[in-house]
Amino acid sequence: MPADQKNNYVNKLFYGDNLDVMNEKIPNNSIDLIYLDPPFNSNRNYNMIYTTNTGQPVPEGAIAFCDAWELTEDKLDEVQEFANELETEDDNAYFADFWNAWVKALKYQNPKILAYLVFMARRLRVMRYKLKDTGSLFLHCDPTASHYIKIILDGIFGHKNFRNEIVWSYSGNSVPKNFFPRKHDIILWYSKKDKCNFYPIYVDYAESTLKRYNHIDDEGRRYKISALKNGIQEIVYMKEGKPCTDVWNDIPIVRKKSERMGYPTQKPSELLERIIKATTKKGDIVMDPFCGCGTTLDAAQKLNRKWIGIDICMLSVSLIEKRLKDNYPLVIMKGRDYTIDGIPVTMEQVKELIHKEDTSKNEGRYQFQYWAIEKVNGFASTKKSGDGGIDGSIYFYKDEKKTLGRMILSVKSNKSVTVSMIRDLIGTMENNKADMAGFICYADPTQDMLNEARKAGYFKLQYNMFNTEYKKVQILTVEEILNGKDFELPFTRLLKKS
Ligand SMILES: C[S@@+](CC[C@H](N)C(=O)[O-])C[C@H]1O[C@@H](n2cnc3c(N)ncnc32)[C@H](O)[C@@H]1O
Known part of the structure; x- marks a missing residue:
C-alpha cells in the first residue's frame, strides 16, 4: 500500500x-x-x-x-x-x-x-x-x-x-x-x-544462564570467565538477548x-x-x-x-x-x-440482518434477536431455541433487600404480529414468575395487541421511599429502538459491565 x-x-x-x-x-x-x-x-x-x-x-x-x-x-x-x-x-x-x-x-x-x-x-x-x-x-x-x-x-x-x-x-x-x-x-x-x-524476537535469558554469566563489566555487559584451558582463561560475553x-x-x-x-x-x-x-x-x-x-x-x-x-x-x-x-x-x-x-442502524439494514442467508438455518433471525436485546441492554438467553419462549431478560432490584426482579423479553422478526403473541408472552411471564414482559417486534403491533398489553396492568416498585408504577407488559418496535426509545423500567435495573 x-x-x-x-x-x-x-x-x-x-x-x-x-x-x-x-x-x-x-x-x-x-x-x-x-x-x-x-x-x-x-x-x-x-x-x-x-x-x-x-x-x-x-x-x-x-x-x-x-x-x-x-x-x-x-x-x-x-x-x-x-x-x-x-x-x-x-x-x-x-x-x-x-x-x-x-x-x-x-x-x-x-x-x-x-x-x-x-x-x-x-x-x-x-x-x-x-x-x-x-x-x-x-x-x-x-x-x-x-x-x-x-x-x-x-x-x-x-x-x-x-x-x-x-x-x-x-x-x-x-x-x-x-x-x-x-x-x-x-x-x-x-x-x-x-x-x-x-523480524526475529529476542527474549530474556533464563535465571540459570544469568547465574553462569555472573560478572558485569564497566559498560554493564554480562560475561563469564571460561574454565582454565592450556593455562589460559577467557572472558566470554553473553549475547544480547536470547533468540x-x-x-x-x-x-x-x-x-x-x-x-x-x-x-x-x-x-x-x-x-x-x-x-x-x-x-x-x-x-x-x-x-x-x-x-x-x-x-x-x-x-x-x-x-x-x-x-x-x-x-x-x-x-x-x-x-x-x-x-x-x-x-x-x-x-x-x-x-x-x-x-x-x-x-444495523436503519430499518432496511435490520431487514437484511433478519433475512441473512447463513450457513445454519435461521442464523439471521437469532442475530436479530441478539441485536435487539443488546440495544435494550438486556441479557440474551443462552439457548438458541429460547428459554421456553424467553429470548432474553432485563433485571432490576425490587426492594431494599435487593431481591431480583425480572422483565422477560420476546423478540419477533415476523412480517406481521398478532395478539396471540402477547397472550403467550403474558402466560410465559406468569409461569416463570417474572415481574414484567417486554415484546420487541419488527412489524407494527395491532391495536388488539396494545389493548392486551395495557390490560396486564402495572408492576409496583417499592424501593425505599420510591413507590413507582411501570406498565407490566410493554411493546417496542424496531423503528422505536432505532430512534433511541427503551423500555420504561425501574431505576434499579442492572446493566452489563465488562
Ligand atoms: C476463542 S474466541 C477469540 C478470543 C480472542 N482471541 C480474544 O483474545 O478475545 C473466538 C471468537 O470467534 C467468534 N466467532 C465464532 N464463529 C465466528 C464466525 N463464523 N465469524 C466471526 N466470528 C466468529 C466468536 O464469537 C468468538 O468471539
Whole structure:
C-alpha cells in the first residue's frame, strides 16, 4: 500500500460471519498478518458471564459463542460445496482428493469433527487469498483439533510454507485424574509464499544462564570467565538477548484484573504483541477474523499497526469499543480512526440482518434477536431455541433487600404480529414468575395487541421511599429502538459491565 494511503487508512471492526465479511469486504492480497483464535471444537458453549454494576453476576449467562458442532444437512451441503470449490482450483487439486477421502472416513466415524473442519477449511482457504504475498497466518488452537487443522493448512497453504508450530505453555492449578494436566496451546504459523516477513524476537535469558554469566563489566555487559584451558582463561560475553524459540513459556495466561475483559477465551496481549512484532512493521495491516474481545486489535493499535477485526457476536463489538476507548482515549476515535460495519442502524439494514442467508438455518433471525436485546441492554438467553419462549431478560432490584426482579423479553422478526403473541408472552411471564414482559417486534403491533398489553396492568416498585408504577407488559418496535426509545423500567435495573 502506498505511504499516503497508509496514513489515511481507517481501522475496521466488522460484525458478521467472517466468511461473508472476508468475501464481500476485504480485498485480496491486502493483509500482512492474520491471527485467528477460532472456536476449538471443545464441544461446549462458552457463556460469557457478565457482572453487573453491583459486581454481582446476573443469574443467566449471555451467549458468547457456540463451540459445539453437529453434522446437519446444511453442514453436509457445505462439505460438498467445499469439495466443488477445491476442484475448480488448479493449485488445490491434490487437496481436493485428500479432502474427499477425509469426508468418506469421518462422515460416520466422527461427524462432529467433520462439521468443525468444513467450517474451518472454507474460511482458511479465503484467508489465504486475503494475505499479501509476504504475509503470514497464525492459527491458535489446542490439541483437540490441531492435528487435523495442520493437515488442512498443509493442503491450503502448501506444506513448504509451514514455518513453525509454536507451543505456548502456561501454568494453572487444575490436576486431572486420568491424564497429565493439559497446559499448552498450539499456534501454527504458515506463510503465503516462501518469502515472508520475519523480524526475529529476542527474549530474556533464563535465571540459570544469568547465574553462569555472573560478572558485569564497566559498560554493564554480562560475561563469564571460561574454565582454565592450556593455562589460559577467557572472558566470554553473553549475547544480547536470547533468540526466541518455538516454545513460549514466558507468557502467562491473562491474570491481571486490568487486562481481563470477562471473555472466556481471552488471550494475553503479550502473546499477540510478540506475533505482531515478529511478522509486521509499523503501518502494516493485521486482521483477526475471530476477534473476540479484541486482544489482537488492542496489541496492533499499541504497536502502531493498522487493524481489521471480525466477530459474529454483537457483544464482542461493544466490548472492543469499550476496550479501545479505555486504552486509547485520546488517540482513537470512532468514525475518524475506526469504523464499525454490520450493525444495523436503519430499518432496511435490520431487514437484511433478519433475512441473512447463513450457513445454519435461521442464523439471521437469532442475530436479530441478539441485536435487539443488546440495544435494550438486556441479557440474551443462552439457548438458541429460547428459554421456553424467553429470548432474553432485563433485571432490576425490587426492594431494599435487593431481591431480583425480572422483565422477560420476546423478540419477533415476523412480517406481521398478532395478539396471540402477547397472550403467550403474558402466560410465559406468569409461569416463570417474572415481574414484567417486554415484546420487541419488527412489524407494527395491532391495536388488539396494545389493548392486551395495557390490560396486564402495572408492576409496583417499592424501593425505599420510591413507590413507582411501570406498565407490566410493554411493546417496542424496531423503528422505536432505532430512534433511541427503551423500555420504561425501574431505576434499579442492572446493566452489563465488562
Ligand atoms: C476463542 S474466541 C477469540 C478470543 C480472542 N482471541 C480474544 O483474545 O478475545 C473466538 C471468537 O470467534 C467468534 N466467532 C465464532 N464463529 C465466528 C464466525 N463464523 N465469524 C466471526 N466470528 C466468529 C466468536 O464469537 C468468538 O468471539
